[in-house]
Amino acid sequence: MITRHFAISVTSPGTILRRERDLGTPLGLEADEISKQGGLVPDDIIVRLIEDWLNLHGQDGFVFDGFPRTVRQAERLNELLEKKGKTLDLAIWLDVSEKTVRDRIAGRLQCRRCGFTTSLTSACFAERSICPYCDGPLIRREDDDASVLQTRLAEFKSKTEPLLSFYEESDALHRIDGNRDREAVFADISALIEERK
Ligand SMILES: [Zn+2]
Numbered sequence: 001m002i003t004r005h006f007a008i009s010v011t012s013p014g015t016i017l018r019r020e021r022d023l024g025t026p027l028g029l030e031a032d033e034i035s036k037q038g039g040l041v042p043d044d045i046i047v048r049l050i051e052d053w054l055n056l057h058g059q060d061g062f063v064f065d066g067f068p069r070t071v072r073q074a075e076r077l078n079e080l081l082e083k084k085g086k087t088l089d090l091a092i093w094l095d096v097s098e099k100t101v102r103d104r105i106a107g108r109l110q111c112r113r114c115g116f117t118t119s120l121t122s123a124c125f126a127e128r129s130i131c132p133y134c135d136g137p138l139i140r141r142e143d144d145d146a147s148v149l150q151t152r153l154a155e156f157k158s159k160t161e162p163l164l165s166f167y168e169e170s171d172a173l174h175r176i177d178g179n180r181d182r183e184a185v186f187a188d189i190s191a192l193i194e195e196r197k
Helices: 003-007 015-024 027-037 043-060 071-084 098-107 148-161 163-168 182-195
Strands: 008-009 062-064 091-095 108-111 117-119 171-176
Touching: 003 182, 015 027, 015 043, 015 098, 027 043, 043 062, 062 098, 071 163, 091 163, 091 182, 098 108, 117 148, 163 171, 163 182, 171 182
Parallel strands: 008 062, 091 171
Antiparallel strands: 108 117
């Protein structure tokens, strides 16, 4: 939605890694094995991939979805941006309850090609399992099994939650209630981006 509305390039480590996996690169296969078991891919691999992406796409702004996910990644991102003479305008923290997480994962579909995510209950996509943006196949993600969820939540608590205090020290951090529907959340995020244009 951000890409379409503001023409800002968006990526996530997941999108980059899935492409590497589909290409069958050693890095892609190694990372795939780790995330299948619910673990986090090592920081150094993620940061290297993000840096490559930024060199190709980051000229007119960028959005990272699910990155940084550890304090180490955030520190490396700061170094990277400093090197490029760029600053971080916004760090958006989407607050969601564990119930919301469970409900959404239960019905999540994702485009294997571009990473677009939707849900089984989204009426306009229910009749066909094809991505509206790239015509790629929409599939259930393999790491969406309930057995893997506990590991992911524990990883989140120990490794990702400390990012709140990391970014609270800068003016970039904004917390948004992510338990609402996609339009309400996007309206809040849009307002923040508009303020900084
Ligand atoms: Zn797609």
